[in-house]
Amino acid sequence: MKRKIRSEVKKGKTRAKVAEEYHIPLIRVYEIARGLPPNMRGRRYMRKCVIEKLQSIQDELMEKGFLIFADQYFRFIPALKTMYPEMKMAIVEKKRICYLEGKEMDAISALLNKNRKNIGTNRLSPISRCFGITLTKKQKKHLLRIKKASGEFSLSP
Structure with a gap:
């Protein structure tokens, strides 16, 4: 036996x-x-799945310039930081947003598009500070006007 x-x-x-x-x-x-x-079969399969998921996240990051992370993908952030040292992270309203340098405005607009609540101009200042950007009053009003009209944000005045 x-x-x-x-x-x-x-x-x-x-x-x-x-x-x-x-x-x-x-x-x-x-x-x-x-x-x-x-x-080691189970571990190899797990590694393969993790590598595939990391590759898809990496492709999305390169395409958009930012990512809004769900809790199950939070473990990939250290690996992405080693691949992209210029990547930064902000936490706004319990949402983790990773973005590349120069894509801060796109990340803010995506975050605000994803948010279902109505946002006033006083709420935009702390959000923009998390990304290291200061929005002018004109930009804030423009954002809110576009949100009311079409339901989408755009940061170009």
Whole structure:
């Protein structure tokens, strides 16, 4: 029986599956297959999925110049920061926004488009400060006028 267990583990089955098939405790399978290398299939697949997701996030960042992160993608921010040292991050109303230098205005407009609440001019100042930009009164009024008219923001006056 020990030979069968060792051969199954060598073929690539996980130790947990072997224990389940032979109806023995998992610790016993680990004792029998002690000298064999660990099965890395699950980890390789996980790495492949993570790399693919990181690649799609990277493509979106290069295309738009900014990203509004959901909580499940927060773990990719350190990897993106190593790839793009010029990338900056702002947290506005519990939303994490990563943006490249020079794309601050696009990031603000996307954030305001995503926001469902009505925003006054007094709320635009703290938001713009998070991005390191100061908006003039004329720009703020222009933003709010466009929001009321079409439902979308545009930062070009």
